[in-house]
Amino acid sequence: MSQAANGQRADGSRSLRLSKLTKEFAAFTAVKSLDLEVPAGSFFALLGPSGCGKTTTLRMVAGLETPTSGSIHLGDLDVTYEKPYRRPVNTVFQNYALFPHLDIYENVAFGLRRRGGKEVDRQVREMLDLVELTTQARKKPPQLSGGQQQRVALARALINRPDVLLLDEPLGALDLKLRRSMQLEIKRIQTEVGLTFVHVTHDQEEAMTMADTIAVMNAGVIEQMGSPDELYENPRTTFVANFLGQSNLIAGTIVGRDGDVVKVDMEGTVVSIPAERAHADAGKGWVGIRPEKVLIAPAGEPINAPGNHMTGGVVTDVSFVGVSTQYLVRMPWGQELMVFEQNTGHRAMLAPGTHVDVSWRPEFAFLLDASQDVNAGIEEA
Amino acid sequence: MAAVETSAPPGPTTPAQPGRRKLTGYWLLLPGALWLGVFFVIPFYSLLATSLYDPKGSVLGGYDVTFHLANFVDAIRDNADVLVRSLWYAGLATLFCLLLGYVLAYAIAFKAGRWRNLLLVLVIAPFFTSFLVRTLSWKLILADDGFVVNTLQTLHLMGDNDRLLATPVAVIAGLTYNFLPFMVLPLYASLEKIDHRLIEAAGDLYASPVRAWFKVTWPLSLPGVVAGTLLTFIPAAGDYINASLLGSPNQRMVGNVIQNLFSATGDYAAAGALSVILLTIIIGLVLIYVRTAGTEDLV
Amino acid sequence: MTGLGRLRLWVGDHLIMLLGLLVLVYMFVPIAVVVMMSFNDNSKSRNVYKFQSFTWDNWTNPCKPSGMCHDVVVSIEIGLLATVAATILGTLAAFAMVRHQFVGRSVANLVVFLPMATPEIVMGSSLLSLFVVAPIVPLGFWTIFIAHVMFCISFVIVTVKARLSGLDQNLEQAAMDLYATESQTFWRVTFPLVLPGILAAALLSFSLSFDDFIITNLNAGQTVTFPMFVWGSAQRGVPMQVNVVGTVMFLVSIAIVLGGELNSRRRARALAS
Numbered sequence: 001m002s003q004a005a006n007g008q009r010a011d012g013s014r015s016l017r018l019s020k021l022t023k024e025f026a027a028f029t030a031v032k033s034l035d036l037e038v039p040a041g042s043f044f045a046l047l048g049p050s051g052c053g054k055t056t057t058l059r060m061v062a063g064l065e066t067p068t069s070g071s072i073h074l075g076d077l078d079v080t081y082e083k084p085y086r087r088p089v090n091t092v093f094q095n096y097a098l099f100p101h102l103d104i105y106e107n108v109a110f111g112l113r114r115r116g117g118k119e120v121d122r123q124v125r126e127m128l129d130l131v132e133l134t135t136q137a138r139k140k141p142p143q144l145s146g147g148q149q150q151r152v153a154l155a156r157a158l159i160n161r162p163d164v165l166l167l168d169e170p171l172g173a174l175d176l177k178l179r180r181s182m183q184l185e186i187k188r189i190q191t192e193v194g195l196t197f198v199h200v201t202h203d204q205e206e207a208m209t210m211a212d213t214i215a216v217m218n219a220g221v222i223e224q225m226g227s228p229d230e231l232y233e234n235p236r237t238t239f240v241a242n243f244l245g246q247s248n249l250i251a252g253t254i255v256g257r258d259g260d261v262v263k264v265d266m267e268g269t270v271v272s273i274p275a276e277r278a279h280a281d282a283g284k285g286w287v288g289i290r291p292e293k294v295l296i297a298p299a300g301e302p303i304n305a306p307g308n309h310m311t312g313g314v315v316t317d318v319s320f321v322g323v324s325t326q327y328l329v330r331m332p333w334g335q336e337l338m339v340f341e342q343n344t345g346h347r348a349m350l351a352p353g354t355h356v357d358v359s360w361r362p363e364f365a366f367l368l369d370a371s372q373d374v375n376a377g378i379e380e381a
Numbered sequence: 382m383a384a385v386e387t388s389a390p391p392g393p394t395t396p397a398q399p400g401r402r403k404l405t406g407y408w409l410l411l412p413g414a415l416w417l418g419v420f421f422v423i424p425f426y427s428l429l430a431t432s433l434y435d436p437k438g439s440v441l442g443g444y445d446v447t448f449h450l451a452n453f454v455d456a457i458r459d460n461a462d463v464l465v466r467s468l469w470y471a472g473l474a475t476l477f478c479l480l481l482g483y484v485l486a487y488a489i490a491f492k493a494g495r496w497r498n499l500l501l502v503l504v505i506a507p508f509f510t511s512f513l514v515r516t517l518s519w520k521l522i523l524a525d526d527g528f529v530v531n532t533l534q535t536l537h538l539m540g541d542n543d544r545l546l547a548t549p550v551a552v553i554a555g556l557t558y559n560f561l562p563f564m565v566l567p568l569y570a571s572l573e574k575i576d577h578r579l580i581e582a583a584g585d586l587y588a589s590p591v592r593a594w595f596k597v598t599w600p601l602s603l604p605g606v607v608a609g610t611l612l613t614f615i616p617a618a619g620d621y622i623n624a625s626l627l628g629s630p631n632q633r634m635v636g637n638v639i640q641n642l643f644s645a646t647g648d649y650a651a652a653g654a655l656s657v658i659l660l661t662i663i664i665g666l667v668l669i670y671v672r673t674a675g676t677e678d679l680v
Numbered sequence: 681m682t683g684l685g686r687l688r689l690w691v692g693d694h695l696i697m698l699l700g701l702l703v704l705v706y707m708f709v710p711i712a713v714v715v716m717m718s719f720n721d722n723s724k725s726r727n728v729y730k731f732q733s734f735t736w737d738n739w740t741n742p743c744k745p746s747g748m749c750h751d752v753v754v755s756i757e758i759g760l761l762a763t764v765a766a767t768i769l770g771t772l773a774a775f776a777m778v779r780h781q782f783v784g785r786s787v788a789n790l791v792v793f794l795p796m797a798t799p800e801i802v803m804g805s806s807l808l809s810l811f812v813v814a815p816i817v818p819l820g821f822w823t824i825f826i827a828h829v830m831f832c833i834s835f836v837i838v839t840v841k842a843r844l845s846g847l848d849q850n851l852e853q854a855a856m857d858l859y860a861t862e863s864q865t866f867w868r869v870t871f872p873l874v875l876p877g878i879l880a881a882a883l884l885s886f887s888l889s890f891d892d893f894i895i896t897n898l899n900a901g902q903t904v905t906f907p908m909f910v911w912g913s914a915q916r917g918v919p920m921q922v923n924v925v926g927t928v929m930f931l932v933s934i935a936i937v938l939g940g941e942l943n944s945r946r947r948a949r950a951l952a953s
Contacts, residue, residue: 064853084856091857097850101872110868111858156858406780410788413773413833417791420807420830427813428806481703488700498944500704502937507707509887509933510714513910514926517918518713521729561707611797619799622893626914636801636894643805643898649812656805663799 014075014163015040021070030056032220045199045211053220054200062091074163090157091166096149098141105137111160127159147178167199183209204244216240236279243377248337249286267333269308277366284370291338293364299355313356432653452654467635471618474556478613482564490572508562547629555623563612571605607674718923728917738920745919755906759889762828767882770836778844795834804895819901827895832885843877
C-alpha cells in the first residue's frame with residue numbers, strides 16, 4: 001500500500017478524515033453531516049463563533065463524545081467508536097486541565113507512562129527543553145504562569161507524538177500580548193515536530209496567523225475551507241465575508257456573464273467581478289469589497305483605480321487608529337460604506353461632512369448570493 | 382466494517398450509555414441507600430407504629446398493634462408545657478446563636494485576611510472536644526460561687542441569693558454555646574461567597590455602611606442564615622443534655638421526657654407518640670420558615 | 681490627629697473583628713476550664729465544680745476511675761469501625777450522586793439531608809423502636825455501631841460530594857486522552873484529587889461517633905461508651921480524669937486539623953515562591 005493511500009506520511013503523522021459526521025444532543029444538532037479532510041502534517045484551524053459545533057467536532061475526534069452517525073478516520077484507521085485512550089490523538093484542553101496533584105515533569109510524563117514507554121526521562125527532558133520549561137520540572141501546575149501552563153499542556157500532549165494534535169481554544173485564557181507570542185511559538189513547534197495540528201478557535205486573527213488551512217464553521221456545517229488569504233480575499237458566503245475581517249456588502253442585480261467577468265448593476269453603476277470570485281450567476285447578489293480595498297478622495301480629485309468611480313459620498317464618521325484611518329461614507333443610495341485608508345501621509349485626514357468619491361479595483365470585489373443574510377457573522381466576530 | 386461498529390458504539394463519556402455503565406450508579410448507591418433505608422427510614426415507620434400501640438403493653442409482655450390515637454392526645458395533654466418550653470428555649474438559643482454567629486462569621490469572612498483559615502479551625506475545634514465534658518464545664522463557670530455569679534453579684538446585677546444554674550438562663554446559654562458552630566459555618570459559607578465589590582458598589586451609590594448591610598449583605602447572606610438557624614434550632618429543640626446538666630426539673634425539655642419514657646418508665650407508646658409530635662412540629666415550623674424565607678433549595 | 685481620635689478610628693475599623701474574637705473567646709472558655717480541671721486535685725473536696733489545687737495525678741493516673749478507660753476504648757472501637765463503614769458507604773454513594781445517572785435523585789438527596797435535620801432524640805427513639813419490634817441484633821455494641829454509621833453516612837456524602845463536584849471533569853478527560861484507561865484514570869487522577877475530602881469526612885465521622893450521646897444512650901443496651909460514662913458519673917460527681925480525656929481529644933484533633941492546615945499553607949507558600 002502506498003503512503004498516500006493509507007494517508008500516513010513517512011514521519012508518522014496521518015491525515016484526518018471526517019465523513020458525514022453528525023452529533024445530535026437532546027435539544028439540538030451540534031454538528032450536521034460534516035465532511036472534512038485534514039492533510040497529514042498540516043496546521044488546520046476550525047474557526048467559528050461559539051456554539052457553531054467546532055468544539056463538539058474536536059471532542060468527537062478526541063473520543064470524548066460519541067458521534068450520532070458518520071465516521072472518523074485517521075489515515076485508513078477507523079477510530080469512530082474507539083475509546084479516547086486507544087486513539088493516537090492528543091488534546092491541549094481549553095483551560096489546560098493540568099493535573100494539580102502532579103508536578104510538571106509527571107504531567108508531561110503521564111501519557112508515556114500509561115503506554116509503558118521507554119526512555120521516559122530522556123523524552124520528558126527533551127520535551128521540557130522544547131517548551132523551555134526545564135527549570136520548572138518539579139513545580140506544581142498552579143505555581144506556573146498562564147503562559148507556562150499553556151506550554152506544559154502542549155508538551156504533555158506533544159510528547160506522545162500523536163497522529164493528530166487537537167488544540168481547543170488553547171490561547172483563550174491568555175492576555176493579548178502573550179497570546180501573540182504563543183501563536184508564533186506554537187507555529188514554530190508545529191514546524192519543528194511536523195505533526196498534524198487541528199486548532200479550534202473563535203479568533204479569526206489567531207486562525208489566520210497560525211493555520212495553513214482554515215475551515216470556517218457555522219451552525220454545525222462548514223461554510224468554506226481554504227488557505228487564510230483565499231478565505232479572506234474570496235469569501236463564498238456572507239458569513240465568511242463578515243466573520244473574517246469586515247466587508248462592505250452592496251445589493252446589486254446580476255446582468256450576466258461576459259467572458260471571464262460577471263457584470264452586476266449596483267445602484268445604477270455596472271461593475272465587473274472576475275468569474276472565479278462570483279458565487280452567484282443570476283438574479284440579485286451582494287457585491288462585496290473589503291474596506292481597505294476601497295480608495296477614497298475628495299469629490300472630483302483623481303483616484304488611482306481602473307474601475308468605476310462612485311460619486312456623491314459624504315464622510316459621516318472618522319476614526320484615527322494609527323496605522324490607518326477608518327471612514328464611514330454615506331453613499332447616495334443611503335448605505336454607509338467602511339473605508340480604511342493607510343496613513344501614508346500623502347493627504348490630510350478628511351473631515352466629517354467632506355464630499356468624496358470612492359472606487360476600487362474590480363479584481364478585489366466578490367459577488368455573493370443575495371438569498372443570504374447580509375449581516376450573518378457580524379455579531380459573532 | 383463501519384456498519385458493525387455503528388451498531389455497537391461504546392462511548393466512554395456520553396450521557397446516554399447503554400447496559401452495564403448505566404447500572405453503576407445504582408450499585409454504588411445501593412449499600413448506603415440500604416443502610417439509610419433500613420436504619421433511618423424504616424425506623425420512622427416503626428416509631429409511628431409504636432406510637433399507636435396500646436399503652437397497657439410492655440416491652441416484655443408485648444404490645445397489641447392497635448390504632449391507639451389516644452396516645453397522641455395524652456402526650457399533648459401531659460406535655461404541652463414541656464413542648465412549648467422546648468420550642469421557646471430552642472428559639473431563643475437560635476436567636477442568640479444568630480447574633481453571635483453572624484458577628485463571628487462576618488469578621489472571619491471580611492476582616493480576617495490571612496488569619497481566615499486559622500479562625501475557621503478555631504471555630505470547629507471545640508466541636509472535637511466531648512460535648513458532655515464541655516457542657517459540664519459550664520456547670521463550673523456558672524456555679525453559685527463561681528466567677529460569673531460573683532461578678533454579677535458585686536455589680537448588683539444579681540441578688541445575693543440568686544443563682545444562674547438551674548435557671549432558664551443557664552440552659553439557654555448552654556444550648557447557645559453548644560450549637561454555635563452549626564450557625565457559624567453555614568453563615569460563613571454564604572458570606573464568603575459575597576463579592577466584596579457589591580458592598581463597595583452600594584457605598585459608591587450613596588448607601589451608608591449600615592444601609593449597605595441591610596440592603597446588600599444581609600439579603601445575600603440569607604441562605605446561610607436559613608441553613609444556620611435550621612441546623613441550630615432542630616438539634617436544640619430535641620436536646621436534653623443542657624436541660625439536665627445545667628437546669629432543674631423546672632427547665633425540663635421534651636427530650637428529657639422522651640428519654641425518660643423510654644429508659645426509666647418503659648412507656649414506649651407514649652415516648653413514640655411524643656417523638657412523632659416533636660418531629661411533626663419541627664417539620665411544620667421548618668416548612669413555614671423556609672417558605673417565608675423564600676429559600677426552598679436548601680438541600 | 682490626636683491619639684484619641686486615632687484610637688477611635690482604629691476601634692471603628694476593628695470593632696467587628698474585636699467582637700468576633702470575643703465570640704471566639706466565649707467558645708473557648710469551657711475548653712480552658714476542661715484543661716484547667718484536668719490538673720485539679722479534688723481528693724480533699726467533694727465539689728467537682730471548683731478548682732482546688734494543682735496536681736499531675738490525673739494525668740499520671742488517667743485510668744484510675746473504674747471503667748473509664750474501658751469505655752474510652754469501646755468508644756474508640758465503635759468510632760473506628762463506624763468511620764470506616766460510613767466513609768466507604770458514603771463515598772460510594774457520593775460518587776453515584778455526582779457522577780452517575782439514576783432515577784430518584786431528589787428522593788436520594790432528601791434521604792441524605794434528613795438525618796442531619798432530624799433531632800437526635802427522634803432518630804434514636806425510632807431506631808430503638810425498630811430494634812424492639814424487630815430484634816435483629818441485641819441492643820449493645822453492634823446496635824451502637826449501626827446507629828453511628830447511619831448518622832455519619834450523610835455527613836460523609838455531603839463532604840465528599842462537595843469535593844467531587846468541585847473537581848474539573850476535564851482532568852479526567854485529559855487523563856483518558858493521555859492513554860489512561862477508566863481504572864487508571866480513577867486511581868491516578870480522580871481518587872488522589874478527592875482524597876482530602878474523604879479524609880475530612882472520615883475525621884468528621886470519627887468525632888461525631890466518639891462524641892455521640894443521645895442516640896447511643898437509647899440504643900446501647902448494657903454497653904457503655906465514654907459519653908455514657910460521663911453522663912453516668914455526672915450524677916455523682918465526675919472524676920477529674922474525664923477532663924484529661926477531654927483535653928487529649930482536643931489536642932489530638934487540633935493537631936490533626938492544624939497539621940492539615942500547615943500542609944496546605946506550606947503548599948500555598950510554595951506557590952508564592
